[in-house]
Amino acid sequence: MCLIEMQDVWKTYPNGTVALQGIDVHIKGGEFVYVVGPSGAGKSTFIKLMYREEKPTKGEIVINGSHISRLKERYIPHMRRKIGVVFQDFKLLPKLTVYENVAFAMEVIEASKKEIKPRVMEVLELVRLKHKARSLPDQLSGGEQQRVAIARAIVNNPDLIIADEPTGNLDPETSMDIMETLLDINKRGTTVIMATHNKEIVNNVRKRVIAIEAGRIARDEQKGEYGYED
């Protein structure tokens, strides 16, 4: 089944920058997709459209049957429950413990206390951080912080994980560890879309590659390669 469909999607920012021009894409449930391309090509914009951080100037975006390009503001929080987002800079809440950071995502959707504890411990176990539940983010390594962010992104069982440069701040070994965590989540059925400049990972763990150049899809290959020198 088609999880994400974009049809003739254009994005022009208010200052006149044309970030995307005529994007057509289909992504099926369960896929793992890399989004690659030169700096400024439009990767983040492409990804931001999927969780309605940005709105297209023109075109249709359908995610899981819902026309998110037309969605009214008040329905956006509900739509985002089914999407987990992971950022390069982790975006953890610094004064909350690891446990609280993950639990917070469930509190926001008004899950009951009874549901929260076992589910948070379950996802912390999945990212191998149960033993750090009481730590604060700044007591963790970068890779551990990113694994907390992944735990937070998956705690509400999303259909889709969107990761924008999740390994951008991490060394090669830690990056591969984060990649393995994302692959593990994907094996359990969650679709993963990952924008990345990590040539090593893309070339070594072959998956679908969508290359964006100057706002257009330049390549879309199954088991593709990175294709750039940086």
Ligand SMILES: Nc1ncnc2c1ncn2[C@@H]1O[C@H](COP(=O)(O)OP(=O)(O)OP(=O)(O)O)[C@@H](O)[C@H]1O
């Ligand atoms: N909020 C904004 N307002 C105006 N222009 C923007 C905005 N965000 C991005 N842009 C511009 O849109 C184009 C695409 O940016 P985008 O961030 O999508 O690229 P990217 O491929 O993710 O780049 P990078 O690899 O450097 O993160 C760039 O020219 C950028 O300067």
